[in-house]
Amino acid sequence: MKSITIEGQLRTGTGKKAARQLRSQGQVPSVIYGGATEISFSAPVLAFKTLVYTPEFLLADIKVDGKSYQCILKDIQFDKVDDSLAHIDFLELVADKPVIATIPLKFVGTSAGVKAGGKLITKIKSLKIKTLPKFLKENIEVDLTSLELNGNIRVEDVVAPGYEILNSPRIPIASVVMTRQLKQEEATAPAAKAPATKAAAPAAAAKPAAKK
Numbered sequence: 001m002k003s004i005t006i007e008g009q010l011r012t013g014t015g016k017k018a019a020r021q022l023r024s025q026g027q028v029p030s031v032i033y034g035g036a037t038e039i040s041f042s043a044p045v046l047a048f049k050t051l052v053y054t055p056e057f058l059l060a061d062i063k064v065d066g067k068s069y070q071c072i073l074k075d076i077q078f079d080k081v082d083d084s085l086a087h088i089d090f091l092e093l094v095a096d097k098p099v100i101a102t103i104p105l106k107f108v109g110t111s112a113g114v115k116a117g118g119k120l121i122t123k124i125k126s127l128k129i130k131t132l133p134k135f136l137k138e139n140i141e142v143d144l145t146s147l148e149l150n151g152n153i154r155v156e157d158v159v160a161p162g163y164e165i166l167n168s169p170r171i172p173i174a175s176v177v178m179t180r181q182l183k184q185e186e187a188t189a190p191a192a193k194a195p196a197t198k199a200a201a202p203a204a205a206a207k208p209a210a211k212k
Contacts, residue, residue, distance in 0.1 A: 001138045003059035004050050005071075008041035019087070028085045032062060034099075035092035039064060045085055052076060055125070057103050057138055060090060069079040072101055072136070081083065093133040102126050112175030114151035117185075118121070120144070121207065124173045124193050127158065128166040136161035142173060150174050154159050 011018070019029045022042050022093050032039040041064045049074060051058055053089065062069045071090035079086045091099060104126045127140060140160050145155055156169035178186075 001059060001134065002056065003061050005061045005063065006043050006047045006051070008043040008047075008062055008064045011042050011140040014040065019104050023079075023084075023086065028088055030088040030090065030185065032064075032090045033074065034073055034094050034097070035094060039069065039092075048085060048088060052088075053171050055104060057101070057136075059136070061092075062090065068134075072099065093135060093136075098130050098132055100128065100130050100138070101136065103137070104139045107144055107174065108141050109143045109145035111147040111176050113147055113151060114144075115178060116149045116170040117181075118176040119179050120147075120174060120176055122174045124155075124167075124171065127155065127160075128163040129160065130166060131162050134153040144174065147174065147176055149178065151176055164171075 008030065011022070013021075019068055021030050026045055027042040028045050028048055028132075029042050031038075032041070041062070058073075060073065062071055062072045069090075070093045072093065073088070074091040075089040076085070077087040078084065093099065105122075105124065106123065111118070111120055111164060129140075140158065140163070142153060144153070152172045152175045154169065155165060155167045155171045157172060158165060158173070
């Protein structure tokens, strides 16, 4: 899957004062957790742009002090005043250690309900999963082909081998609803003609009165 490379420098100072000084120099204080040791480093704010400002799920190959760490983004903090990057946490990937990540959904196929004139509504754009690093991928595909008009695809319907999906299973992911035009067409459609009734049989002729 896709990854970006970030060149960083070890941080020697800690605390709010040291972090403010780094930010004033255009650096973002960052930490790598999850591996044998915790790594505190910083890198230029531009080095993180591709990773932070994207809907894609990417790996980060972070190089610090001659060593390389394969990581995923764990947490981002923004400045409350100017919304600039204030701090980033990374999780180092260790082969036999499960990780929790948020993976985007990729919808494929054309819904049967859309073909019938309905409108597709997507309600969730990603799922929170638990898996081993070797199973991480850029997205989770959700096939919409069998989604009927007024139907739902729920979390429990997603097929994702190697993943433990942590979202509630009954939450809808996507649905197809009737459009206003389709509702109007149904409302104005002529009622089905009732089957023709058989003509009533003619009344039997009155029998002549018996002669006395």
